[in-house]
Structures are given as structure tokens and as C-alpha cells.
Amino acid sequence: MSTQSEFRDKTVLITGASNGIGAETAALFGEAGARVIVHYNKAADQAATVLSRVRESGGDGQVLQGDLTTMAGCRELISQIRGTGRSIDILVNNAGSLIKRTPILQFTQELWDQVMTLNLTSAFFLSQAVLPGMVEKKRGVIVNVGSIAGRNGGGMGASAYSIAKAAISTMTRSFAKEFSPHGIRVNCVSPGTIDTNYHRTFSTQAMLDSIAAATPMGRLGTAREVAEVILFLCSCRSNFIQGQTIEVNGGFMMP
Numbered sequence: 205m206s207t208q209s210e211f212r213d214k215t216v217l218i219t220g221a222s223n224g225i226g227a228e229t230a231a232l233f234g235e236a237g238a239r240v241i242v243h244y245n246k247a248a249d250q251a252a253t254v255l256s257r258v259r260e261s262g263g264d265g266q267v268l269q270g271d272l273t274t275m276a277g278c279r280e281l282i283s284q285i286r287g288t289g290r291s292i293d294i295l296v297n298n299a300g301s302l303i304k305r306t307p308i309l310q311f312t313q314e315l316w317d318q319v320m321t322l323n324l325t326s327a328f329f330l331s332q333a334v335l336p337g338m339v340e341k342k343r344g345v346i347v348n349v350g351s352i353a354g355r356n357g358g359g360m361g362a363s364a365y366s367i368a369k370a371a372i373s374t375m376t377r378s379f380a381k382e383f384s385p386h387g388i389r390v391n392c393v394s395p396g397t398i399d400t401n402y403h404r405t406f407s408t409q410a411m412l413d414s415i416a417a418a419t420p421m422g423r424l425g426t427a428r429e430v431a432e433v434i435l436f437l438c439s440c441r442s443n444f445i446q447g448q449t450i451e452v453n454g455g456f457m458m459p
């Protein structure tokens with residue numbers, strides 16, 4: 205089956221699709237003719253641009269807004285998703301941020317809760333919200349976006365973020381075991397350092413240069429390169445891949 209025909213009648217929800225990896229993933233699904241729900245938090249204009257790209261390339265969709273740092277925000281987004289009347293075929297739990305680099309001794313419980321809710325808890329409950337529809341159809345795919353930080357403890361000030369990203373890999377395996385008998389696949393993509401707004405916000409050029417120099421491929425990754433792996437994990441070309449975390453890091457860390 206061609207990717208074009210495989211996704212043509214599918215509804216894909218991508219969190220954090222206004223920028224970076226999520227935006228490129230939305231664009232790829234648009235090229236494949238899917239109906240894409242483009243979630244964003246603050247970047248309404250960018251989300252609208254992503255939806256235009258989706259439509260221009262043959263797909264369709266809509267935008268939904270939601271702040272995923274609080275459970276109230278997660279519940280509100282879930283209610284908006286239900287309000288669309290669409291059953292989700294593919295969920296990409298991509299929204300994430302370290303919010304602000306903070307040394308462990310300066311961490312407040314408020315910041316901890318925000319980082320964990322955005323990077324872990326929201327993915328758990330969004331998955332829980334869409335899974336009954338997938339179970340009913342006996343098919344569905346969830347791809348979680350982890351991070352190399354989940355394996356190496358993260359850069360300076362990224363402790364809670366890295367802990368959440370490590371848990372995303374474990375969550376992927378738990379969900380895969382429980383929902384595999386229902387025809388649902390759950391996998392995780394774990395990017396290394398990818399050239400997106402994330403690093404324009406949280407990293408210096410010197411930090412990025414040193415990471416590129418320490419990467420066997422000699423450069424940072426692109427959002428498109430991660431999006432291609434996400435699309436692959438959602439496609440029938442990966443039908444026997446279940447509960448895995450796929451590293452996309454240019455060889456920076458090899459298992």
C-alpha cells in the first residue's frame with residue numbers, strides 16, 4: 205500500500221504541531237492526504253500556517269489550542285478533541301519542553317509538576333482518551349516523542365525533563381503490551397539534538413557546536429528527519445515494530 209492511500213482516510217492528532225518536529229510531521233501527513241488535527245499552545249499563527257501547508261499538499265484538518273502543563277489544560281484539550289466528533293486513528297504525543305533550565309536545588313514543586321505534566325502526564329491521558337476508539341476499530345497507532353535526555357540525564361538544568369522523557373519510553377512499553385492484543389501499536393522516537401526553536405530557546409550556539417562536533421555525522425538533525433521516522437512508525441511498513449524506542453541522533457549515542 206502506498207503511503208498516500210494508507211493515510212488518506214485517517215485522522216491524525218499531533219500535539220505541539222505548530223513548530224519544529226510536530227509541524228514537519230503534520231506537513232508529511234498532509235502530503236499523505238491525512239486529516240490532521242494540529243495542536244498548539246501559544247503559536248496560533250504558526251499553527252494556522254501548518255494547517256495551510258497540510259491543505260495545500262492534499263490533506264485537511266483543523267487546529268486546536270491547549271496548554272498541557274496543567275491537568276485542567278489536558279482535560280480541556282481532551283474535551284475539544286471529543287467535540288470534533290472525530291475518532292483518532294493516529295496520535296503523536298509530541299508536545300514537550302524543558303520550560304526553563306533549572307538546577308536541581310532550585311526546583312520548585314510547581315515547576316516539577318509543569319514539566320512532568322507537559323512531557324509525560326499529558327501523553328498518558330491523551331492516549332487514554334483516544335484508545336477506546338482505537339480498541340473499537342481494532343486498529344490504531346500511537347507514537348510518543350522521547351529524547352536522548354531520557355538516557356543520558358539531559359543537559360544542565362534539564363533533570364525533570366530528562367526524567368519525564370525516560371518515563372515516556374517505559375510508558376510506551378506498558379501501553380504496547382496492554383493494547384497490542386487490540387491491534388494497536390505504540391512506539392517512541394527518541395531524537396538527539398535537532399535544529400528547532402527548542403534549542404534557539406534553551407541552548408547557546410557554543411553548546412550546539414560542541415554537540416555537532418561530538419556527533420559522528422558531524423551535524424545536528426533536522427525536524428524533517430525525525431518526522432520521517434514518525435511517519436514510518438505510523439505506517440504499515442513498521443507493522444511488526446511494537447513497544448520500541450527508535451533513536452534518531454546521528455550516532456551521538458549508540459546503544
Ligand SMILES: NC(=O)c1ccc[n+]([C@@H]2O[C@H](COP(=O)([O-])OP(=O)(O)OC[C@H]3O[C@@H](n4cnc5c(N)ncnc54)[C@H](OP(=O)(O)O)[C@@H]3O)[C@@H](O)[C@H]2O)c1
Nearest residue numbers: 220222223224225244245246247272300351397398400402
Ligand atoms: N529539538 C530537539 O533537539 C529535541 C531533542 C529531543 C526531544 N525533543 C522533543 O521533541 C518534541 C518537539 O520538540 P521541538 O524540538 O520540535 O520543539 P519546538 O520547536 O519548541 O516545538 C515544541 C512544540 O510543543 C508545544 N508546546 C510547548 N509548550 C507547550 C505547552 N505548555 N502546552 C502545549 N504545547 C506546548 C509548542 O507549542 P507552541 O509553540 O504553540 O507554544 C510547539 O508546538 C518535544 O517533545 C521535545 O522534548 C526535541
